[in-house]
Amino acid sequence: MTNYFIHESAYVDEGAEIGEETKIWHFSHVCGQAKIGRNCSFGQNVFVANNVIIGDYCKVQNNVSLYEGVILEDYVFCGPSMVFTNIKTPRCEYPRNTSDHYQKTLVKRGASIGANATIVCGVTLYECAFVAAGAVVIKDVPAYAMVAGVPAQIIGWMSAYGDVLEFDEYGYAIDSIGAKYQHVSDNEVIKVS
Numbered sequence: 001m002t003n004y005f006i007h008e009s010a011y012v013d014e015g016a017e018i019g020e021e022t023k024i025w026h027f028s029h030v031c032g033q034a035k036i037g038r039n040c041s042f043g044q045n046v047f048v049a050n051n052v053i054i055g056d057y058c059k060v061q062n063n064v065s066l067y068e069g070v071i072l073e074d075y076v077f078c079g080p081s082m083v084f085t086n087i088k089t090p091r092c093e094y095p096r097n098t099s100d101h102y103q104k105t106l107v108k109r110g111a112s113i114g115a116n117a118t119i120v121c122g123v124t125l126y127e128c129a130f131v132a133a134g135a136v137v138i139k140d141v142p143a144y145a146m147v148a149g150v151p152a153q154i155i156g157w158m159s160a161y162g163d164v165l166e167f168d169e170y171g172y173a174i175d176s177i178g179a180k181y182q183h184v185s186d187n188e189v190i191k192v193s
């Protein structure tokens with residue numbers, strides 16, 4: 001008996017590891033060497049390639065493809081139709097389609113990626129980073145940074161809880177649940193309590 005749900009229209013290849021209470025919905029495909037944690041949710045038409053690693057409590061919305069090289073830590077949100085790439089310079093005539101060619105993309109705990117955003121391979125989205133809908137990320141995103149645009153640029157800072165942070169004259173902000181953050185530099189915010 002399994003402790004997860006797979007919709008009858010989804011395909012999960014033999015060998016895939018799926019954690020307890022995870023739900024895989026309509027028309028999704030999980031390859032045999034994928035590893036998925038507990039309590040995850042995969043919407044309609046999600047593809048999870050071989051060697052993808054997904055932590056616990058992740059939510060992957062409709063029409064997202066997680067290609068080889070993508071690692072999601074715990075509590076990552078992937079909005080509808082957002083895109084991961086895994087090759088920087090694709091060519092049809094000169095294929096680059098083996099594990100040796102794929103670049104790693106790491107999405108750290110608590111990060112959120114908005115609908116239709118593109119994450120170009122080889123970057124890290126640090127803890128609780130927030131990528132706006134439609135953004136194109138071509139470089140690392142610091143912890144708690146909010147990025148938007150093409151290419152994505154820092155437009156502000158967000159707490160782990162999801163509040164936009166407003167810093168006082170001393171560089172501190174407190175979110176609505178009492179967590180305190182410090183604005184250390186133009187590219188760094190840390191949680192202090």
